[in-house]
Amino acid sequence: MTWFEGIILGLIQGLTEFLPVSSSGHLVIAKALFGIESSDISFEIVVHAATVLSVIVVFWKDIVKLLQGLFKFKYNEETKYILLLCISMIPVFIVGVFFKDNVEALFGEGLLVVGCALCVTAILLAISQYYKPKEKEINWWRALVIGLAQAVAVIPGLSRSGSTIATGLICGVKRSEMARFSFLMVLVPILGEAFLDLVGGGFAASSTGALPLLLGFIAAFASGLFACKAMIALVKKASLSWFAVYCAIVGILCIVFH
Numbered sequence: 001m002t003w004f005e006g007i008i009l010g011l012i013q014g015l016t017e018f019l020p021v022s023s024s025g026h027l028v029i030a031k032a033l034f035g036i037e038s039s040d041i042s043f044e045i046v047v048h049a050a051t052v053l054s055v056i057v058v059f060w061k062d063i064v065k066l067l068q069g070l071f072k073f074k075y076n077e078e079t080k081y082i083l084l085l086c087i088s089m090i091p092v093f094i095v096g097v098f099f100k101d102n103v104e105a106l107f108g109e110g111l112l113v114v115g116c117a118l119c120v121t122a123i124l125l126a127i128s129q130y131y132k133p134k135e136k137e138i139n140w141w142r143a144l145v146i147g148l149a150q151a152v153a154v155i156p157g158l159s160r161s162g163s164t165i166a167t168g169l170i171c172g173v174k175r176s177e178m179a180r181f182s183f184l185m186v187l188v189p190i191l192g193e194a195f196l197d198l199v200g201g202g203f204a205a206s207s208t209g210a211l212p213l214l215l216g217f218i219a220a221f222a223s224g225l226f227a228c229k230a231m232i233a234l235v236k237k238a239s240l241s242w243f244a245v246y247c248a249i250v251g252i253l254c255i256v257f258h
């Protein structure tokens with residue numbers, strides 16, 4: 001991977017991480033277009049960590065408020081919210097511990113898997129826009145169901161933000177709350193994965209050079225800031241139907257040309 005390819009892939013990651021179109025799927029598509037053949041997912045981990053840092057920047061006030069409530073060492077609204085976030089992380093933790101090799105293998109399966117998963121993303125987004133249940137607050141079982149959606153979305157092409165937001169809306173969670181919960185619930189899993197890869201020597205053994213990793217990180221962080229703010233506004237006010245159409249078109253093209 002060259003430094004230029006690192007920048008382009010970083011920009012793609014940042015822009016598509018928060019839009020419901022699957023960043024991992026678009027990275028696979030971009031690698032296919034650039035002719036980059038690699039089963040090494042260190043680059044994916046680095047750029048995902050960069051977009052998580054952009055979430056921290058956007059939601060830093062919320063994060064500080066949650067931590068302040070937590071360290072009062074009593075059960076309050078902030079503690080309840082953190083517990084809900086922890087519940088949502090259980091499924092992806094199980095996948096990360098027991099099925100990591102299987103997930104990594106999916107990234108080498110090419111465009112067919114991505115295309116099918118993008119079509120599933122399109123269906124989920126479409127259902128969430130036309131099925132209108134009574135709005136409810138997030139409780140423990142809704143947090144778990146949303147967490148299951150995040151765990152399944154490790155499949156490249158199945159959008160994490162799209163799956164979690166659509167699942168939350170289908171469960172009746174308020175639109176204004178769902179984007180915030182979806183973005184905060186990913187902080188610990190992705191940063192934890194990056195940390196484990198770092199201490200485990202995964203980056204040292206990476207076939208991707210240091211410069212593409214660094215430039216990809218910077219590009220993903222910068223574009224992620226923009227996309228995160230844009231997605232929050234879209235979930236609150238706009239329809240996600242056009243993203244469903246986009247995912248369906250790109251998914252079908254991937255299946256046809258795989």
